[in-house]
Structure formats: structure tokens, C-alpha cells
Amino acid sequence: xxxxxxxxxxxxxxxxxxxxxxxxxxxxxxxxxxxxxxxxxxxxxxxxxxxxxxxxxxxxxxxxxxxxxxxxxxxxxxxxxxxxxxxxxxxxxxxxxxxxxxxxxxxxxxxxxxxxxxxxxxxxxxxxxxxxxxxxxxxxxxxxxxxxxxxxxxxxxxxxxxxxxxxxxxxxxxxxxxxxxxxxxxxxxxxxxxxxxxxxxxxxxxxxxxxxxxxxxxxxxxxxxxxxxxxxxxxxxxxxxxxxxxxxxxxxxxxxxxxxxxxxxxxxxxxxxxxxxxxxxxxxxxxxxxxxxxxxxxxxxxxxxxxxxxxxxxxxxxxxxxxxxxxxxxxxxxxxxxxxxxxxxxxxxxxxxxxxxxxxxxxxxxxxxxxxxxxxxxxxxxxxxxxxxxxxxxxxxxxxxxxxxxxxxxxxxxxxxxxxxxxxxxxxxxxxxxxxxxxxxxxxxxxxxxxxxxxxxxxxxxxxxxxxxxxxxxxxxxxxxxxxxxxxxxxxxxxxxxxxxxxxxxxxxxxxxxxxxxxxxxxxxxxxxxxxxxxxxxxxxxxxxxxxxxxxxxxxxxxxxxxxxxxxxxxxxxxxxxxxxxxxxxxxxxxxxxxxxxxxxxxxxxxxxxxxxxxxxxxxxxxxxxxxxxxxxxxxxxxxxxxxxxxxxxxxxxxxxxxxxxxxxxxxxxxxxxxxxxxxxxxxxxxxxxxxxxxxxxxxxxxxxxxxxxxxxxxxxxxxxxxxxxxxxxxxxxxxxxxxxxx
Amino acid sequence: xxxxxxxxxxxxxxxxxxxxxxxxxxxxxxxxxxxxxxxxxxxxxxxxxxxxxxxxxxxxxxxxxxxxxxxxxxxxxxxxxxxxxxxxxxxxxxxxxxxxxxxxxxxxxxxxxxxxxxxxxxxxxxxxxxxxxxxxxxxxxxxxxxxxxxxxxxxxxxxxxxxxxxxxxxxxxxxxxxxxxxxxxxxxxxxxxxxxxxxxxxxxxxxxxxxxxxxxxxxxxxxx
Numbered sequence: 001x002x003x004x005x006x007x008x009x010x011x012x013x014x015x016x017x018x019x020x021x022x023x024x025x026x027x028x029x030x031x032x033x034x035x036x037x038x039x040x041x042x043x044x045x046x047x048x049x050x051x052x053x054x055x056x057x058x059x060x061x062x063x064x065x066x067x068x069x070x071x072x073x074x075x076x077x078x079x080x081x082x083x084x085x086x087x088x089x090x091x092x093x094x095x096x097x098x099x100x101x102x103x104x105x106x107x108x109x110x111x112x113x114x115x116x117x118x119x120x121x122x123x124x125x126x127x128x129x130x131x132x133x134x135x136x137x138x139x140x141x142x143x144x145x146x147x148x149x150x151x152x153x154x155x156x157x158x159x160x161x162x163x164x165x166x167x168x169x170x171x172x173x174x175x176x177x178x179x180x181x182x183x184x185x186x187x188x189x190x191x192x193x194x195x196x197x198x199x200x201x202x203x204x205x206x207x208x209x210x211x212x213x214x215x216x217x218x219x220x221x222x223x224x225x226x227x228x229x230x231x232x233x234x235x236x237x238x239x240x241x242x243x244x245x246x247x248x249x250x251x252x253x254x255x256x257x258x259x260x261x262x263x264x265x266x267x268x269x270x271x272x273x274x275x276x277x278x279x280x281x282x283x284x285x286x287x288x289x290x291x292x293x294x295x296x297x298x299x300x301x302x303x304x305x306x307x308x309x310x311x312x313x314x315x316x317x318x319x320x321x322x323x324x325x326x327x328x329x330x331x332x333x334x335x336x337x338x339x340x341x342x343x344x345x346x347x348x349x350x351x352x353x354x355x356x357x358x359x360x361x362x363x364x365x366x367x368x369x370x371x372x373x374x375x376x377x378x379x380x381x382x383x384x385x386x387x388x389x390x391x392x393x394x395x396x397x398x399x400x401x402x403x404x405x406x407x408x409x410x411x412x413x414x415x416x417x418x419x420x421x422x423x424x425x426x427x428x429x430x431x432x433x434x435x436x437x438x439x440x441x442x443x444x445x446x447x448x449x450x451x452x453x454x455x456x457x458x459x460x461x462x463x464x465x466x467x468x469x470x471x472x473x474x475x476x477x478x479x480x481x482x483x484x485x486x487x488x489x490x491x492x493x494x495x496x497x498x499x500x501x502x503x504x505x506x507x508x509x510x511x512x513x514x515x516x517x518x519x520x521x522x523x524x525x526x527x528x529x530x531x532x533x534x535x536x537x538x539x540x541x542x543x544x545x546x547x548x549x550x551x552x553x554x555x556x557x558x559x560x561x562x563x564x565x566x567x568x569x570x571x572x573x574x575x576x577x578x579x580x581x582x583x584x585x586x587x588x589x590x591x592x593x594x595x596x597x598x599x600x601x602x603x604x605x606x607x608x609x610x611x612x613x614x615x616x617x618x619x620x621x622x623x624x625x626x627x628x629x630x631x632x633x634x635x636x637x638x639x640x641x642x643x644x645x646x647x648x649x650x651x652x653x654x655x656x657x658x659x660x661x662x663x664x665x666x667x668x669x670x671x672x673x674x675x676x677x678x679x680x681x682x683x684x685x686x687x688x689x690x691x692x693x694x695x696x697x698x699x700x701x702x703x704x705x706x707x708x709x710x711x712x713x714x715x716x717x718x719x720x721x722x723x724x725x726x727x728x729x730x731x732x733x734x735x736x737x738x739x740x741x742x743x
Numbered sequence: 744x745x746x747x748x749x750x751x752x753x754x755x756x757x758x759x760x761x762x763x764x765x766x767x768x769x770x771x772x773x774x775x776x777x778x779x780x781x782x783x784x785x786x787x788x789x790x791x792x793x794x795x796x797x798x799x800x801x802x803x804x805x806x807x808x809x810x811x812x813x814x815x816x817x818x819x820x821x822x823x824x825x826x827x828x829x830x831x832x833x834x835x836x837x838x839x840x841x842x843x844x845x846x847x848x849x850x851x852x853x854x855x856x857x858x859x860x861x862x863x864x865x866x867x868x869x870x871x872x873x874x875x876x877x878x879x880x881x882x883x884x885x886x887x888x889x890x891x892x893x894x895x896x897x898x899x900x901x902x903x904x905x906x907x908x909x910x911x912x913x914x915x916x917x918x919x920x921x922x923x924x925x926x927x928x929x930x931x932x933x934x935x936x937x938x939x940x941x942x943x944x945x946x947x948x949x950x951x952x953x954x955x956x957x958x959x960x961x962x963x964x965x966x967x
Contacts, residue, residue, distance in 0.1 A: 147855075150856050154797075154856055154858075154876070154878075155753070155755070155797040155800070155801075156755070157755025157756075157796060157797075239800070240797075240800075241752070241753050241797060241799070241800030241801075241802070242800075244752070244753055244755065244797070245752050245753070332752065333752065421858075422855075422857055422858055422859050423855055423856050423857070423858070424856075424858060425856070425858045425876040426858055427858060427874050427876060427938070427941050428755055428756060428759065428795075428876060428941075429758075429759060430759040430762060430763070430940065430941055430943075430944060430947060432947070433946060433947055433948060435860070435874070435947070435948070435949075436860070436947060436948030436949050437948045445944075445946055445947075447762065560946055
């Protein structure tokens with residue numbers, strides 16, 4: 001088959017890139033080689049339109065043990081000879097087409113990134129975005145994604161401990177499915193994704209290879225259109241049982257000491273793992289593709305190179321110790337074959353039945369090597385004008401504030417996600433302490449130590465849409481605030497950057513400014529970005545999704561007994577609001593969903609005030625001055641109060657503050673505020689500890705009644721019912737059942 | 744007494760059970776591999792545990808393949824000789840598939856996996872808060888078997904509400920007669936869907952599972 005520019009374009013390479021390939025090779029590539037470049041130079045693998053800006057993020061320091069991007073996931077020191085390995089990744093495009101398998105393989109892929117480094121995953125989280133829940137399409141996607149995450153995670157046996165879900169029209173065609181995994185590794189037992197030692201065997205372990213997922217990486221690098229359903233073969237199929245065995249076998253094989261390097265096969269399959277491991281080890285490989293175990297007959301070289309069949313690993317072993325590796329995989333009944341060897345010339349030579357099918361310099365294929373890096377243009381989005389025109393004084397304060405709260409508590413983005421999280425095994429592994437004692441960020445035990453990890457994902461994309469710079473700072477700040485509220489010290493960040501088409505200058509503006517804001521906040525909180533994932537092209541003919549730079553953050557508690565929970569403890573405890581009171585309704589769920597204002601500025605935020613708040617709160621928790629801490633987020637103060645009351649069915653009586661709009665006080669989303677409770681006997685001590693820090697006593701915990709300015713607003717049980725059942729009420733039983741049975 | 748926890752490929756609560764027995768209950772416990780057969784170091788005072796998880800992937804009926812594993816042949820012999828055998832969740836499913844316990848576990852009535860704390864009660868009317876996590880936990884048997892189980896006090900746990908009332912609302916999966924766990928007629932084989940090993944550590948904020956494990960397995964014989 002003759003390779004032309006047209007072939008390259010069909011493989012989603014540009015004319016400029018095709019020229020560059022010819023220049024690198026000094027010849028016209030054959031079809032197999034062109035396919036390899038198509039996969040490796042796709043946005044998904046090469047980060048070609050993002051790497052310039054990603055490099056501006058703080059990517060080292062703190063407790064980091066490897067630099068960002070050098071391994072499959074971030075690795076940070078937590079003391080006692082242990083490290084935490086964590087990463088978040090998107091599976092948006094597959095999930096838009098086939099929600100069940102798309103989400104399932106997203107979970108499988110992120111766990112592989114963790115255990116390929118030698119760590120045992122102990123917790124997973126997910127960050128999901130869908131269109132409006134009223135829509136049948138959304139209900140279908142939601143049911144499929146939730147079932148897929150549960151199917152894979154429950155069987156694999158890692159608890160899903162937390163996450164976030166928002167519903168907004170902008171995600172109608174392009175849902176977002178971001179999955180995060182957190183694992184623990186012993187120092188000295190980490191494995192690097194490298195190929196070293198000439199003559200060392202290259203081994204292929206795990207599932208046999210089929211034609212599923214071919215071109216997945218380049219599929220994820222294009223907008224979603226009406227024709228996207230035809231890309232269905234680009235969606236992979238997952239087998240969590242196989243992955244569970246692969247996990248145990250990989251962790252066991254590391255103990256033999258026979259492993260030189262290991263990398264999972266995710267996007268762009270064999271070509272990606274062979275080229276990245278070789279480039280890292282400054283080596284090459286000779287691979288016999290006909291030795292790769294297949295589950296379909298007559299697979300061609302390019303299909304074998306690009307297949308994204310799941311649950312596979314590439315492993316480089318020490319020469320002469322193949323039998324030890326083989327024995328472990330035999331024990332777990334997993335295929336394991338030597339498919340080639342490490343060479344010293346930096347070239348990847350792929351043979352099939354003795355014929356050379358592709359010959360490629362590893363370095364030229366990879367990010368940081370020969371893959372292109374672009375400087376995209378950007379310009380301020382036109383809609384910013386509408387954002388600037390917002391004037392809160394034109395929005396009258398509603399007469400019936402209680403009616404607003406009744407609507408707010410039932411909004412799908414605010415209401416209980418019970419229908420979703422009860423379908424995930426959140427307790428397997430016996431590390432999740434937040435099941436019985438709720439915390440702002442889920443807390444998991446590090447077994448064998450007194451330590452705990454606080455883990456969270458956060459991003460309010462409406463704020464980022466209104467102001468990408470400030471919105472991204474808020475996402476980082478809220479993640480850190482959740483960790484501090486739970487008694488943890490923020491350690492580091494993994495990010496999942498979900499944006500529209502990078503060739504759209506307005507989208508790229510959002511991207512650039514979100515990165516700048518994220519970088520500033522991460523420097524402020526000393527939480528380096530350890531790695532992550534960029535997902536562009538979350539766009540369709542109606543436009544892009546809101547810019548959604550999801551922050552996954554991990555924090556450390558040296559002693560789990562020093563944790564802080566979010567729920568009210570006793571009737572009579574005093575309720576204080578820490579942070580600056582602000583007359584702000586901007587960008588709130590209240591303003592957007594109930595008052596119908598689409599454009600408004602990001603909420604009030606000052607990063608120095610945020611930092612001071614978190615420092616203060618950490619001291620209050622350390623000195624045991626408070627009974628509970630819960631941060632204010634979507635829905636504002638009233639929703640926060642309810643959430644704090646639900647666990648023990650305690651109510652509250654509060655007074656609004658003079659000089660503030662009542663709707664801003666109750667439902668505004670000004671940042672950097674935390675609700676705490678204090679026993680009456682310790683009130684003086686608490687107030688003394690606060691010094692001059694902004695703090696208002698706003699009320700008292702009640703036995704169950706909810707009272708605002710002396711008006712009875714019902715009981716906490718009533719509010720809890722509204723909150724708990726809202727999402728179930730959207731999904732009538734028949735509909736949810738039929739959506740699932742069709743899977 | 745000693746405990747042995749069988750590890751099938753796809754078991755994922757094996758370590759949790761091991762940790763609960765060893766660290767929370769201070770017991771002597773070891774792991775057993777599904778391809779082995781040797782139970783010679785266990786006597787009838789000891790207990791073999793079949794943990795939760797997805798043995799062999801459970802792509803067929805849950806537990807249907809595990810039943811044929813080499814270790815299960817030895818476990819069946821061990822049970823028939825009077826040794827204690829305890830199955831939790833997938834372990835309960837395996838015990839039913841192995842015919843060591845009557846009945847079977849069907850897909851949850853609402854067709855969804857469910858993970859949450861539930862309450863269960865026994866014939867002494869104690870109430871325990873214990874987590875469930877399963878997609879196929881709906882206990883089913885014919886009326887005659889159910890009558891027999893109840894007549895012989897072989898239902899060891901019923902799903903109930905916080906006050907101990909056995910109600911339809913408290914039933915998380917549609918199990919017949921709210922049955923959460925049963926034992927065999929000779930009271931040496933026990934199976935239950937809820938996970939007591941997930942409620943043994945003080946750090947997790949729930950230790951109700953300890954009493955279940957000690958009263959079921961560590962008393963000489965369950966009093967009928």
C-alpha cells in the first residue's frame with residue numbers, strides 16, 4: 001500500500017506532521033510506520049498542544065519522588081518507607097459512545113497506571129459531568145457510566161471512596177468521565193517504565209490482543225460528531241477479573257527481583273509501551289509481533305501495534321530469569337510470552353514471520369523526543385463581555401427564601417448522589433473511614449501505620465467558564481480546603497484537563513489561563529502537579545464543554561486519630577462561620593439554576609485569604625478546639641448546614657447577618673469559608689484562639705428543627721428526604737431498570 | 744483454633760478477612776490457595792473461610808466455577824467431617840453452589856449492585872450494623888426449604904431496621920423472608936451476604952462484626 005499525504009490525513013495527521021515524519025525517517029514511512037506515528041503523535045499520547053503550558057506548572061519539590069511525566073503516575077513520600085502513587089485520567093470520548101465499557105475501561109486503565117509502578121491501589125475516585133438529568137440521553141449515559149464504574153471497580157476490589165458529579169447542559173453531547181486511583185508502594189519496590197540492558201527479554205503479559213480499541217488514541221483526539229458512533233471499534237472492552245489477576249501477578253513478579261521495567265498498555269497499545277520504555281532507557285527493541293498472543297486471526301502488523309485491548313503489560317526482565325517471571329504468571333493463569341529483546345541502537349524493529357514490518361527510532365515517536373510541540377494562538381472569548389455586564393443589584397432578593405432552599409436542595413448537582421454511590425463498593429479493602437464518620441475529603445487508612453490519606457477531586461467548571469484563571473485557582477483551593485477540613489495536609493495534585501478543541505483560540509484561551517491559575521494556586525499550597533492527563537476535543541457542533549480542569553488531590557494525616565469530621569455532634573453546640581462574609585451571589589448554583597442567570601463573574605475569591613483560612617483551620621483541628629468542620633461550596637451556607645445536620649439528624653437555628661443580602665448569606669458561593677461547631681463550654685477558648693481572624697457566630701445546633709431568623713423551616717428529616725430522594729425521583733424505577741438491562 | 748482463608752482468583756475480600764481475624768481479633772490465620780488441596784493441618788476445631796469477591800470472574804453464575812476448584816473438594820470433605828466453614832458474600836454463593844447450604848443467591852431485585860450499611864438481627868434479637876456489597880444477594884429457596892430452615896433455627900440473620908423490625912423496606916436485595924444468612928442442619932457451615940470483616944476495626948467506626956465472628960465461629964457449637 002502506497003503511503004501518501006491523503007493516507008496521513010485519514011489517520012488524523014496534518015500535512016506539516018507528515019513532512020516532519022518523512023524528514024525524521026529520511027524516507028516515506030510505510031503504512032505500519034505511519035500508523036505508529038498517528039497513534040504516538042495523537043493529542044492523547046503526545047500532548048502536542050498542551051505540553052508547552054503544562055511545563056509552567058510546579059512539577060517538582062515537596063515530597064515528590066519522581067518528576068512529573070517521568071513515570072506512569074505521580075509518586076510522593078509519606079514517610080515510614082512508604083510512597084503514595086496517584087493519577088487521574090479521562091475516558092470521555094469512549095464513554096460518550098458506549099458509556100458502560102467506556103467508563104469501565106477508564107477505571108481499569110487508571111488502576112494499571114498505579115500498579116505498573118509496583119503500588120497496590122487502595123482507593124479510587126471519579127469526577128463525572130453529564131447534561132441535564134431530565135433528558136433521556138443523560139439518564140442513559142448516567143446509568144451506563146455508573147454501572148460501568150461499578151462493574152469494573154467492584155470486581156477489581158478497590159473501593160470507590162469519593163468523587164463529584166455535576167449536571168449541566170454543556171455536557172449533553174460530551175459527558176466527562178475522569179477516574180482517579182491512589183495506591184501505596186514500599187520504598188525500593190517501585191518499578192520504572194524503562195527498557196534497559198541489551199539482550200534482556202521483552203515479555204508480553206496479560207490478556208490476548210484483539211482488534212478492539214484500534215485507533216482509540218486518535219479517536220480521543222477529535223470532536224464528537226454524528227458520525228462518531230461509527231468509531232465504535234475504537235472503544236475498548238474491559239475484563240476486571242483479568243485485571244485483578246494481573247494486579248496480583250505484577251506485584252508478585254516484582255518481588256522476584258527479575259523485573260527491569262514495566263509499563264501497561266493503554267492508549268496506542270504496543271507501539272506506545274515499546275517506544276516509551278525504549279526512549280526512557282535510551283535503547284531499542286526487536287519485537288516479533290507474531291509472538292504476541294492474539295484472540296483474533298490474521299491480525300495485521302498495524303492492528304497489533306495499535307490495538308488497545310485491555311489488561312496487558314509489557315515487561316522487560318533480566319536475561320536468564322525468564323522462567324521466574326513465567327512461573328508467577330502461570331500461577332495466576334495469565335498468558336506470558338517473550339516477544340523480543342532490548343537492543344542498543346535506539347530503533348524499534350517490528351517483525352512478523354521474519355519480515356520487517358516497521359523500523360522506527362523510539363525517540364522520534366515520543367513526547368519529549370521527536371513528537372511535535374505546538375504553540376497555539378488564543379484570544380479572549382467573546383462571551384466575557386456578557387460576564388462583565390452582570391450586575392447583582394439588578395437581581396431582587398426573593399421574598400420567599402424558604403421556597404428557594406426547597407428548590408436548591410433538590411437540584412441534581414447538589415442533591416445526594418446516593419443512587420450512584422451505593423452502586424459502587426466503597427468499603428472493600430477495609431480502609432474507608434468516611435463510611436461511618438463523614439469527612440469533607442474521604443479518608444483512607446494506610447494499613448500497618450497510624451497514617452491516613454485524604455483524597456478528593458474538585459472542579460466547579462461554571463467558575464472556570466466565568467474566569468478560567470480564578471476558576472482554576474478555586475478548584476485547587478477547594479481540594480486543599482476539603483483536605484484541611486478533614487485534618488490532612490495537602491501533598492500534591494494530579495490534574496485532568498478537559499477542554500474543547502485546542503485549535504479554537506477562545507478554547508485555548510481558557511486552557512492557557514486555567515493553567516496559569518492552577519500553577520499559582522499549586523505554588524501557594526505547595527502542592528506540585530505530579531502528573532495527569534489532558535483531554536481536548538470535548539466539543540461538538542453546538543460548541544465546547546465548560547473548561548473543566550479537574551483537580552485530584554492527596555493529603556496526609558500522620559495520625560488518623562487527628563482527623564476532623566463534618567457532621568454536627570451535639571444539640572446546643574455553637575455554629576461559627578469562618579472566613580470573610582461577602583455580599584456575593586455571583587456564579588452560584590442559586591443564581592444559575594433558580595434565577596436563570598447564565599453569565600456572571602466567578603464568585604468572590606482571594607488566594608491569600610484562602611491560605612490564611614486553611615492555616616487557621618489546621619491549627620484549630622490540631623488543638624482540638626472544634627467538633628466539626630465542613631466547607632461551603634455549591635448551594636452556599638444553607639446546603640452546608642443541612643449536610644452537617646443529616647448524619648445525626650440534628651437541625652440548626654441561625655440568624656442572617658445585617659448588611660448582607662439574605663440570598664447572598666444563605667445561598668451565595670463566595671469562597672474560603674468553613675462552617676465549624678464548638679461546644680458552649682469551649683466557646684471562650686475558641687473565640688480567643690480565633691484572635692482577629694474573620695469569624696461570625698451564626699447560630700446553634702438544634703435537636704432537629706431548622707430555624708432561620710426565628711422562622712420554622714421544617715425538620716432536618718424532611719430536608720434529608722428531599723435531598724436523598726431527588727435523583728431517584730428523576731430516574732423512575734422502570735427507566736433506570738430498562739437502561740441497565742439493555743447493557 | 745486456627746483459621747484458613749481460601750484465595751480464589753478474583754477473591755477481593757481475602758485480605759480484609761485476614762486483617763480482621765489477625766489484627767482486630769488476634770487470631771491465628773493463614774491463606775489457602777485454590778489450586779492446593781491440603782487441609783491436613785486443620786482439624787474440626789478450626790475454621791475455613793470462603794471470602795468475598797468475584798471468584799473466577801463470576802461471569803457464569805456466582806460461585807459456580809469455584810465449586811469445582813481443587814481446594815473446594817477438600818473444603819467439602821472438611822465440612823462433611825464436621826469442620827467449621829464460613830462463607831461471606833461470594834463465599835456464601837460458593838457454599839450454596841457446592842450444596843453445603845440449601846438454596847441460592849439471585850440477582851438483586853432492583854437489578855443493581857448495592858453497597859451500604861444494613862442492619863441484621865438473630866434469634867436473640869440483637870441488632871448489628873454490617874455492610875453489604877453485592878449484585879447477587881437475593882436469597883432464594885422453595886417454601887419447603889424455607890419452612891425447614893426457620894423450623895430448625897437455621898436462619899442465622901435476617902435483614903431488619905435499626906430497631907430490629909424485620910420489614911420489607913429493610914431488605915436490601917429482595918431476599919426471601921429477609922434472609923441474610925443461614926447455616927446447615929449440623930450447624931458447622933455458615934453463609935451470609937453481609938460482610939462482618941468490614942466492621943471489626945475501631946478506625947472504621949464500626950465494630951459490630953467482631954461479635955458476629957466470635958459468636959458464630961469461636962464458640963464450641965452454635966446453640967440451637
